[in-house]
Amino acid sequence: xxxxxxxxxxxxxxxxxxxxISPYPARTPGEPVPIAxxxxxxxxxxxxxxxxxxRLGQVRDFGKLRFSHLQDRTGRLQVAFSRDDLxxxxxxxxxxxxxxxxxxxxxxxRTKKGEPTLWAKKVDLLTKSLRAxxxxxxxxTDQEQRYRMRYVDLFANVDVRRNFIIRSKLIREMxxxxxxxxxxxxxxxxxxxxxxxxxxxxxKTHHNALDIPLYLRIAPELYLKRLLVGGLERVYEIGRVxxxxxxxxxxxxxxxxxxxxxxxxxxxxxxxxxxxxxxRICAKVIGGHVFTFRDSEYNLxxxxxxxxxxxxxxxxxxxxxWFDVDGVxxxxxxxxxxxxxxxxxxxANDVFEETVEPQLKGPVFITDYPKAICPLAKASEDDPxxxxxxxxxxxxxxxGNAFSELNDPIDQEQRFECQIDDKxxxxxxxxxYDYVTAxxxxxxxxxxxxxxxxxxxMILTGSTSIRDVLLFPLLKPLPEGSDAxxxxxxxxxxxxxxxS
RNA sequence: GGGGGCGUAGCUCAGUGGCAGAGCAGUGGCCUUUUAAGCCAUUGGUCGAAGGUUCGACCCCUUCCGCCCUCACCA
Numbered sequence: 001x002x003x004x005x006x007x008x009x010x011x012x013x014x015x016x017x018x019x020x021i022s023p024y025p026a027r028t029p030g031e032p033v034p035i036a037x038x039x040x041x042x043x044x045x046x047x048x049x050x051x052x053x054x055r056l057g058q059v060r061d062f063g064k065l066r067f068s069h070l071q072d073r074t075g076r077l078q079v080a081f082s083r084d085d086l087x088x089x090x091x092x093x094x095x096x097x098x099x100x101x102x103x104x105x106x107x108x109x110r111t112k113k114g115e116p117t118l119w120a121k122k123v124d125l126l127t128k129s130l131r132a133x134x135x136x137x138x139x140x141t142d143q144e145q146r147y148r149m150r151y152v153d154l155f156a157n158v159d160v161r162r163n164f165i166i167r168s169k170l171i172r173e174m175x176x177x178x179x180x181x182x183x184x185x186x187x188x189x190x191x192x193x194x195x196x197x198x199x200x201x202x203x204k205t206h207h208n209a210l211d212i213p214l215y216l217r218i219a220p221e222l223y224l225k226r227l228l229v230g231g232l233e234r235v236y237e238i239g240r241v242x243x244x245x246x247x248x249x250x251x252x253x254x255x256x257x258x259x260x261x262x263x264x265x266x267x268x269x270x271x272x273x274x275x276x277x278x279x280r281i282c283a284k285v286i287g288g289h290v291f292t293f294r295d296s297e298y299n300l301x302x303x304x305x306x307x308x309x310x311x312x313x314x315x316x317x318x319x320x321x322w323f324d325v326d327g328v329x330x331x332x333x334x335x336x337x338x339x340x341x342x343x344x345x346x347x348a349n350d351v352f353e354e355t356v357e358p359q360l361k362g363p364v365f366i367t368d369y370p371k372a373i374c375p376l377a378k379a380s381e382d383d384p385x386x387x388x389x390x391x392x393x394x395x396x397x398x399x400g401n402a403f404s405e406l407n408d409p410i411d412q413e414q415r416f417e418c419q420i421d422d423k424x425x426x427x428x429x430x431x432x433y434d435y436v437t438a439x440x441x442x443x444x445x446x447x448x449x450x451x452x453x454x455x456x457x458m459i460l461t462g463s464t465s466i467r468d469v470l471l472f473p474l475l476k477p478l479p480e481g482s483d484a485x486x487x488x489x490x491x492x493x494x495x496x497x498x499x500s
Numbered sequence: 501g502g503g504g505g506c507g508u509a510g511c512u513c514a515g516u517g518g519c520a521g522a523g524c525a526g527u528g529g530c531c532u533u534u535u536a537a538g539c540c541a542u543u544g545g546u547c548g549a550a551g552g553u554u555c556g557a558c559c560c561c562u563u564c565c566g567c568c569c570u571c572a573c574c575a
Contacts, residue, residue, distance in 0.1 A: 465568095
């Protein structure tokens, strides 16, 4: 590991110690003010003395005068170091360089060219950096390095912070919205002994003391609805779910879902909730309803368009009836999405995804899905083949999924058992009978909603990859000894386990 | 998993079958108003890894590793 540390910086550590300066002092000798607070009323505070702290930028050296910038979480401000003002510090000035974290006590003023500047009177090294700064103009551009060393990306490419600040505000406004509607935020288990609530492959793990298999949740849904039975009536959870599937610009194995459930509401009420939620988010997070994503302009001013799934299906497939078994099979073959062994419902939905979804720009609610593909949604009272479900599409992505929740325990049990019979290897493998039991005690009629927080963050930040809204997206670990993740040497195990 | 692209100094990137390059960063100088500062000098390389072809490979071939894009699965 030491091989990768800059030898010149290590040498400076030694020289600092000789000069009696700690490279890693425990305390900051002043109370830093946010740089933004100085910039907000610069003229009014000119001539006054302040203490600021942050990471030092590139040094511009003029012999008896040096300039640099200091960056904290709120902004950056030029700092000037003059020999005449810094008798003690001056001989050691070269031991402090770009990337170091320093505190500066100084006086606010401008340079001849008008640049706001803190004229240093006292300089404290707070943390010595052993690594060189990325290139000052281009920053860190290598995608792999940026994801693997996000901690560098964040300070070298300050714009990156913006995405995560937006994401944070988004989540704050989601909470505020549901809190304002008298929901309570809850936390349900992440470790499930039976996984369900979605069609996805789980991560499997094991609990040692109980000696039982456990799964990381693929959705919180079934636990949240148990809370409706318990009388909590309005609940939401913002949390991580895990799906053991592919990785792409739209998929990460762990991602964040918002799920909410509201008793005595149906999916029509939930549509209004979604509009209200997005309205609030637009106003509070991006300050407007019109924005550009992937070169297209979107307007999130409610109300949003509502289109029926079955009608859209017919429209984009020459009038084909979704329930026409032979017709759908022929169409799926014509489109090249046909696969042996898939059920009619799965085939028909594949045809929908192939022919309709690419046309959906949004925001649009796709409503009234065939019941057969909605095992947790309540059937329509007008047409038993249809479920009261909608999905929200925006920016070419599925952002949300909602329905009037199925609360008939007998129907639910049958649908669960049907899924087990289904040959689809991706469906759940065990019925959650405790959930059925909960329904037997009576779950009030309710509307539920799920929203992909990462995808919404992508749209709000204009990111084309989910990795740009995840601080630490999952990457394959580098082989031992590689630079980017160089770790302290680990003792090598002899042989390895079981020879496998 | 399929297809396309990429991997060269700490960072950003050139490069060609014939001695491994530039800018930035670093080091030593000059400079009190710079802000991608400037000027002079200078250190720094397992060219992703292994194998092959060749008198000679960073370059051509094969395999492997990793990343990005895209398609498939999915939210």
